[in-house]
Amino acid sequence: MRSIVTVSLTCLALSACTSRPTPAPVGDPVEGQKVAYDLCSSCHAAGPAGESPNPKAPPLRTVLDRYPEDKLVRDLTDAVHISHLKMPQFFFGETHAADLVAYLKTIQSQP
Ligand code: HEC
Numbered sequence: 285m286r287s288i289v290t291v292s293l294t295c296l297a298l299s300a301c302t303s304r305p306t307p308a309p310v311g312d313p314v315e316g317q318k319v320a321y322d323l324c325s326s327c328h329a330a331g332p333a334g335e336s337p338n339p340k341a342p343p344l345r346t347v348l349d350r351y352p353e354d355k356l357v358r359d360l361t362d363a364v365h366i367s368h369l370k371m372p373q374f375f376f377g378e379t380h381a382a383d384l385v386a387y388l389k390t391i392q393s394q395p
Contacts, residue, residue, distance in 0.1 A: 311357075311379070316387025319380050320344060332391045345391040353389065357381045 320330040329336040329343035336343050348356070360381035 311382030311384065311386030313383070313387040313390050315380070316383035316385065319384045320387055324384075332393075344388055345393045348385075348388055348392050353385045356388075357385050360384065 317330075320328075324330050324344060325337070327336060327338035327341040328347075329345070332345055334343070358381075
């Protein structure tokens with residue numbers, strides 16, 4: 285009896301630790317491009333060139349300089365406010381967040 289209790293407590297503790305999957309899911313950049321154009325391009329330049337429609341929003345091809353990709357996936361997934369100021373919150377699943385970041389990686393401007 286005692287061992288059953290111990291085992292289930294251990295499972296509970298483990299699942300609490302692993303509920304956020306590491307490593308991040310592998311994203312699909314083609315899907316991510318759609319997400320970027322649908323959700324982000326009203327403010328951010330979402331392609332490999334061009335200015336952002338909203339001058340305060342940095343072109344997405346530069347954001348990974350400041351925002352590590354795994355943190356961005358996590359913040360988008362958890363609908364955390366990305367920036368304290370004017371960024372709206374988004375609610376999309378982990379897959380789309382990973383897709384989006386996979387796409388962003390393809391357009392980052394080289395230093
Ligand atoms: C309604 C306009 C708007 C939309 C839509 C929008 N953003 Fe932003 N975003 C901004 C603004 C404005 C800033 C700069 C805020 C600041 O300087 O604090 C920003 C900043 C960012 C940053 C940079 C944060 C930093 O610290 O450098 C990231 C990353 C980002 N946005 C990602 C996205 C992604 C991904 C999407 C689409 C899912 C998106 N944004 C959609 C307005 C928007």
